[in-house]
Amino acid sequence: MTENTTIDTAAETEYPQPRYDSAGPVAAIGNSKASRRSFIKGVIASGAVASSASYVFGGLSGCTPEQAATPGGVERLMSLNVNGEVRRVDVLPNETLAMTLRYKLNLTGTKLGCDRGECGACTVLVDGVPNYSCSTLTHTVRDKAVRTIEGLESPNGDLHPVQQAMIDELGPQCGFCTPGQIMSAVALLEANPSPTRDEARRWLSGNLCRCGAYDHYLNAVMRAAQSA
Amino acid sequence: MSKDMMPHFELFQPDSEETALDLLSRFGDEGWPVAGGHDSLSWFKDRAKYAANVVDLTGIASMRGIREVDGGIEIGALTTLTEIENNDIVQSRYGLLAQAAGHVASPQIRNVGTLGGNLNQDARCWYYRYGVDCYRAGGNTCYADTPEGQNREHCLWGADRCVAVSPSDVAPAMVALDATMIVRSASGTREVAAEDYFIGPDIDIERMTVLEPGELLTAVRIPGDWANAQFYFEKVADRNTWDFPLVNIASAMVVENGTISRIRIAAGAVQCTPRRLTVVEEVVTGSAPDEETAALAGQAAVRGATPLNFNHFKIPLLENLVKRAIRDA
Numbered sequence: 001m002t003e004n005t006t007i008d009t010a011a012e013t014e015y016p017q018p019r020y021d022s023a024g025p026v027a028a029i030g031n032s033k034a035s036r037r038s039f040i041k042g043v044i045a046s047g048a049v050a051s052s053a054s055y056v057f058g059g060l061s062g063c064t065p066e067q068a069a070t071p072g073g074v075e076r077l078m079s080l081n082v083n084g085e086v087r088r089v090d091v092l093p094n095e096t097l098a099m100t101l102r103y104k105l106n107l108t109g110t111k112l113g114c115d116r117g118e119c120g121a122c123t124v125l126v127d128g129v130p131n132y133s134c135s136t137l138t139h140t141v142r143d144k145a146v147r148t149i150e151g152l153e154s155p156n157g158d159l160h161p162v163q164q165a166m167i168d169e170l171g172p173q174c175g176f177c178t179p180g181q182i183m184s185a186v187a188l189l190e191a192n193p194s195p196t197r198d199e200a201r202r203w204l205s206g207n208l209c210r211c212g213a214y215d216h217y218l219n220a221v222m223r224a225a226q227s228a
Numbered sequence: 229m230s231k232d233m234m235p236h237f238e239l240f241q242p243d244s245e246e247t248a249l250d251l252l253s254r255f256g257d258e259g260w261p262v263a264g265g266h267d268s269l270s271w272f273k274d275r276a277k278y279a280a281n282v283v284d285l286t287g288i289a290s291m292r293g294i295r296e297v298d299g300g301i302e303i304g305a306l307t308t309l310t311e312i313e314n315n316d317i318v319q320s321r322y323g324l325l326a327q328a329a330g331h332v333a334s335p336q337i338r339n340v341g342t343l344g345g346n347l348n349q350d351a352r353c354w355y356y357r358y359g360v361d362c363y364r365a366g367g368n369t370c371y372a373d374t375p376e377g378q379n380r381e382h383c384l385w386g387a388d389r390c391v392a393v394s395p396s397d398v399a400p401a402m403v404a405l406d407a408t409m410i411v412r413s414a415s416g417t418r419e420v421a422a423e424d425y426f427i428g429p430d431i432d433i434e435r436m437t438v439l440e441p442g443e444l445l446t447a448v449r450i451p452g453d454w455a456n457a458q459f460y461f462e463k464v465a466d467r468n469t470w471d472f473p474l475v476n477i478a479s480a481m482v483v484e485n486g487t488i489s490r491i492r493i494a495a496g497a498v499q500c501t502p503r504r505l506t507v508v509e510e511v512v513t514g515s516a517p518d519e520e521t522a523a524l525a526g527q528a529a530v531r532g533a534t535p536l537n538f539n540h541f542k543i544p545l546l547e548n549l550v551k552r553a554i555r556d557a
Contacts, residue, residue, distance in 0.1 A: 073238030073281070093239035093282070094272070115232075115273065117266050118470060123336060129310075132336045135269050137262075139239055140286055184335070205469040206334030 074139050081144065082107065083151025097133035097141060098122045101148060109149035109179050113208075120207030123180035124148050130187045130206070149179035152186065162186050165224035166217075173211035181207045185221045194225055234272040237280055243287045245412060245446060253414040253442040255281045261444060263306055264341040266333075267349045276359030291344075291446050294318065299452030302410075305344030305445045309398070310335070312343060322450060324459035324478055328401035331463045334470050344445045347399055347409075347425075348437055351392035351500075352472050353382065363389040363433050373536060381474065384533040384542055386499035390429040391536060393497045394436065397463055399426060400478040400502040403494035405454050410447040411439065422448075426501035436500065454480040454492065460557035462549055473497040475542055477549040481517065481557050488512050488521075493553060495529070495546055505529050505550065512554055522555035 073093050079086050082105060089104050098115075101107040101124070110133055113121035117135035124133045125147040152160035162185045165171070172178040181204060188195055188203040195203065200221045201214075209217065237260075242248040252259045260279030262268045263286060271277040285291065291306040294315050301317055312318055313330040332338055332346060351357075351364060353372055361367030372379040373391045382391040394400075402422040409420045425437055439445060457480040465471035479493035491512060494504045507528045515521040526547035533543050 073240050092233075092236070094234040094237050096233075096269075099233065116270055117334075117337060120334070120336065129339045130336045131340055132266075135266050136340065137239065137265060137269075137284065139241065140265075140284055203335060206336040 078139065078142050080105070080138065080142070080146065082146045083148060084145075091138045093137075093139060095138050097124065097126075097131075097136040097138045097146070100138040101133060101146075107148050107150050111176055111179055113176070118208075119177070120180045120184070121177050123183045123207060125183055125187055128187060128190060130184045132206075147183070147186075149182060152182070160186065161227050162189065162221065162224040165220040165227065169216055169220040169223055171213065171216045171220040173209075173213045173216075177207060177209045181209065181217050185217075185224065188221065189225055195221075197222060200225075232273075234269065235275065235278055237272070237278075237282045239282050239284060241284045241287050243289070245288055245290055245444070248283055248285055248288060249412060249414045249442070249444060251281070251283050252444070255283075256441060259283055259441070261285055263345040264308070264337070265345075266337055266341055267345060270357075271350070274357070274359060276357060276365075285444070297449065300450045300455070302447050302449045303343055304447050305347075306342045309338040309341050309343065309346060313338065321455040322405060322459075324404060324457075324461050324480055325398070325401050325450070327459070327461040328397045328463075328476075328478060331397045331461070331476075337470075343398065343448060346396050347402065347448070348439065348445060349395060351390075351436060352395040353390075353392035354378070356392060364392065364429070366434065375537065377536075378538065379536040380538040380541075381472070381497070382536050382539055383500060384498045384530075384535055384539065384546070385503060386428045386430070386501070387534065387536075388428065388430040388433070390433050390500065392429075392500060394426060394500055394502050395472045396496060396502070397473060397476055400476055400494040400496040401461065402448060402450075403502045403504050404478040404480045404492045405450050406492060408449045408451070409445055410449060411443050412446045413440070413443040417446075419449075422502075423504055428500040454482075457482050458557040460553040462552060464545060464549065475545045475549060477546075477553050479553040479557060481554075483517055486516050487514055488517055488554075489514075493550070495549070498533075498542060498546060507531065508550055508554075517554050517557065519555060522551040525554045526551040 076090050078089060078091050080089055087105060089100060091100055098110060098112050101110050110124055111121040112134055113119035115134045117132040122132055122134040123130050126141050127144045152163055162182050184204050184207050188200060197218060200218055240251050242251060252261060258280040261283045285306060291304040293304050293307060294317060295302050309329040309332050313326050319326045355371035356362050356364050360371055363370055370389055370391060371377055372382050379391060383393045407422040409422060409425045411418050411420055420438055427438055460479045463473045463476040465473050473496055475498055476496040479491060481491040482489050491509050493508050494502045496502050508525045511528045512521050512525050529550040530543050530547045535543060
């Protein structure tokens with residue numbers, strides 16, 4: 001999977017804002033066909049993208065534009081604001097944010113555990129609020145700001161206070177749920193900079209840890225709250 | 229990890245109720261409204277249900293927010309459970325609802341899960357969710373109500389081929405608060421009392437509310453009658469997070485001169501609809517909210533319960549929750 005999976009904003013012409021409006025589906029069909037075609041041409045030029053796309057979406061029938069159940073839905077090409085950057089990306093109507101982040105934008109820090117909103121490994125912030133990205137359709141966050149674990153480090157390489165506290169307190173064991181735990185903790189401290197341990201416990205209750213390192217995570221959150 | 233995707237569907241994102249209703253009436257059986265998506269997407273991911281056209285309602289601003297109306301409040305169906313839990317008016321006057329909303333699932337699910345989605349969510353019977361051809365799915369078998377069926381979570385009342393229960397924490401609170409559901413379709417608006425909004429398998433085995441295809445729950449109105457009453461909410465589940473209730477209880481009680489002058493009380497997860505405990509209401513009205521009244525209320529609450537093989541425990545559980553609601557509110 002390479003950076004080629006995203007489309008450079010500067011290299012592309014302006015696409016219509018992909019939103020259903022009262023102008024009706026007919027207007028949208030014309031736009032969507034043209035832009036899909038130009039996108040697909042671009043993709044064929046790049047073998048790496050074609051093969052990675054078939055890895056992720058292969059074996060799935062019914063997701064080519066020709067087989068669309070009803071025309072007139074959302075425009076697939078969209079701009080996604082991730083970690084302060086606006087990135088152009090081709091998103092299927094049935095694609096979840098976790099899929100887009102991991103397999104289109106190469107932001108693999110966000111983990112997929114259960115893919116059912118039952119574990120919290122995929123937690124990202126949408127407009128500052130923790131969401132399960134496995135259960136969020138990417139098209140529903142078009143106008144919002146997404147933050148993932150990759151967006152926490154400051155440009156000079158300093159870790160976010162929560163990340164640093166996780167290291168200092170030996171928060172994670174296996175580490176798989178850690179990005180999700182950290183994203184929940186970051187949102188907590190932004191909403192409430194000095195939580196009690198019980199408040200932190202409740203706020204992080206939507207993130208499972210199979211190793212059972214909950215107390216270590218809470219130690220880290222409380223340390224980050226003091227250092228921030 | 230799942231590298232799989234949901235089957236393809238077209239996604240529509242209307243920005244007004246009118247456009248959404250127009251789309252849904254056009255799509256008929258092939259349309260599927262989605263708000264927070266936690267109920268819907270798991271159906272699609274599991275290939276248990278499918279819709280060709282998904283209508284994302286979250287861009288409709290008019291269906292969001294909490295307003296004061298006629299001495300009560302109106303809550304847009306797209307208001308998230310977190311917004312409800314943290315809202316000042318809800319907290320100060322309808323604490324019951326704030327508590328119920330705060331007990332749903334997990335923080336992340338409450339952050340996107342909406343009032344409408346919570347009230348309209350489908351049955352959580354795992355056989356049904358697994359995609360088997362049970363009665364509720366249009367077949368002719370119930371897999372839960374068999375000698376070996378795993379029915380620990382299932383109903384005590386109202387079994388009719390299907391033994392699934394109402395899984396909502398918010399629904400019993402709405403029944404206790406005597407809320408009114410505002411239902412819109414392309415052809416007009418109707419209002420339905422919360423108590424009548426939910427329906428059992430005897431009325432229609434394939435759905436849990438009176439909503440017809442093409443209709444949307446746009447808002448819920450809560451009257452002023454029960455504002456600042458003495459509230460009691462408790463949910464018992466196997467886990468503190470994520471889990472659906474084994475039994476929950478919601479009550480609104482007004483005590484004057486040491487006696488209960490009026491009360492509405494409802495339990496969830498004991499039948500297919502939130503069960504309003506009218507017998508309890510009749511037993512306790514006019515009495516003091518003490519230990520003796522609470523004991524009578526608890527006994528009255530469980531009369532007629534018909535347990536399945538593995539859910540007998542729900543009878544003393546409900547009895548105790550009703551006791552606490554009367555005694556500890």
